[in-house]
Amino acid sequence: MGFGVYGGGTLRLAIPAILLGFVVGIILGLARLANRPWIHYPAVLYIELIRGIPLVIVIFWFWFLVPVFIGRPVPEYWVALTAFVIFEGAYIGEIIRAGIQSVPRGQVDAATAGGLNYIQTMVHVVLPQAIRNMLPSLVTQFIVLFKDTSLASIIGMMDLTKAAQTVSERELRPFEMYIFIAVVYWAFTYSMSRFSRWLEIHMSPERAS
């Protein structure tokens, strides 16, 4: 039924979005904790702004603005990807920040005492521990992002949700179609959350609830 194409559309959006969002999140998390006000405040502003508005608005923003800036119409994929990275990056930034703050201060002190500079401390000592601590939350955010990719169908991108719409219009059996798509999404996300539980148990058994 061609679902491979549509499912591929969802994954094609979700996977780059999570990777790029992760990078943005690290930058934002670090910026949020920075001492210099001209790094700290823009980061705070950005995060608070994004968290106060719906993803749909962000998608529409980019849908209208990106072509104006670039000078030509842009395929929905790039609009959606940009919107997702900008949006999810803010949420991931908060997770990373919490992760960094959960690393005991003693680690940073020991690193400095050992002669490492800021970047080396971050890259080799703090971030690895921070990310390990926040791994369950990060996987949760990936699941959230995966579900949010359904919004790309609003601007016409071919993903699983659009597939359900298209087929149900053709075959005129919306009830069955949407239940079927619900099950497909459920299969993906349920297995991801099972994986998250597994990760939690195997990586930090003492912390699993």
Next chain:
Amino acid sequence: MIFGFLGMTYEFRWSVLWIQPHLTWLADGILTTLRLAAISWAIAVLLGIIFGAMRTVPFRPVRSIATAYVEFFRNVPLLVWLFFWYFGAPEAFPEVIRQWFIHHGIEFWSAVAAISVYHGARFAEVIRAGIQSIPKTQLEAGISSGLSVAQTYRLIIIPIALRLIVPPATNESLNLLKNTSLAMTIGVAELTFSTRQIETYTAKAVEALTAAALLYLVICLSISTVMNRLESKFAIPGLIARGARAEH
């Protein structure tokens, strides 16, 4: 004011937001958003308390039903649920009921159904975490005092849990509010819909979207400020919300 950048020109005209009927559309949009959010929130919290509590009782079948509800509804994107409740579910109802709904705002009520059931599942998780962070001794004490399980839950456990979970509950409530924006896909004339409409009539997308973003921000910030105040008022000294982690 004209804005030229790399090949296209855009002319700003903020006045489009003030003239009628655009202002009315924005106002109606905000009201519909708030109405949709309020009604869905009430139902979602109710569902959340019921199913969240059900997930923690010592009876396996009750727990399983609740787990099925939660895991099924929250793992599927809200957008799919909106389409299901608008295009799919009504077909399963008898003609008479369908016709009644069609003439009484079926778009709005389908949105209410979709949003409240979806967020009900998410609230259930938050409440479950809250209940599970209450020491088991409370439940035991209640039962040994002669209360039934149901009474213990109703009189002791749930009131405590509700006060514990204010931060993640606020987060979920704000998510619900922001998710009302999706209702525009089934024709509900809420705030995002209104801004798109202004954009259609005037081609001034930037102004309209900025207005929407600001309005959502204001509403969200007001709610979280109020909830923060409530949290300090209701905090139970000595009981910290452990494990009340925000679920997806």
Next chain:
Amino acid sequence: MKRYGIIFLLVMLVLSFTGIAAAQAQSTMEKIKNSGVFTIGVRPASPPFSFINKQNERGGFSNELGMLVHKGLEKKLGKTIKLEMKETTPATRIPLLTSMAVDLVTETMTDTRARRDSVDFSITYFVTGAQLIVKKGSPIKGAQDIAGKRIGTQQGSTNERVLREKYSKAELVTFPDQAAAFMALQQGKLDAYCNDGIQLWGLKYKTPNPDQWEVVGNYISYEPYGMAMRKNDSDFRAVVNNALMEAIEGGVYFNLYDKWFGPKSDVPYPMAQSTKDFLLLQVVPK
């Protein structure tokens, strides 16, 4: 912080002036002559006007008319000009035109007085208007019957505006796209769906049984399609209009119409006699 802000504003100011300046530098004819390229604005998926077929070629009624204009341009300038087709959407077509990225918008664009503030239009090359599509046997026979009924429209369409202004007693339900609206109509959630007549005929013939649906009513709104170009460019406009007039006069236009909208095509859209007269009368004597 303040320093960066001021620099940013200055940069924006400078860039905005370059934008306006570029827009008024040359006339279109000069630009095409100098660059040797003629760019028209088209849509990727708007059959039968403008679309990309399975072989990745561009085709459609509007595209072919654009090609006729191209030939007229070559004749007038006396040299070969390359024809480029650039994708536009309703949101981007006017900005692309004013910034000279596109010379002529040939996709389906309604000629309105409000739009004439921003662009100039060629003569009308297609006439349609908003109508209603209903289930066969519906009591609705036209806009006069829609008071109190649920009428669907597409978000972002001029039809919604017209209905709201002229028929405020109808209950309007607006959907993000035509497919969702039509599904609601099929399920009985709508009594009728409103869009340009030509779109409705296309919709009707795409359903499994077209006989179940009727397009009814006089034109609720008048939608004359014209090709849009930059303002105050009379030389270019004359060339475009001449090309169109020659096509109408010589019959090429009607052949094209028959190819895309005739009885044997995918979307039969019979041309009213008054429309045919109107098109012929637009052709002024040589």
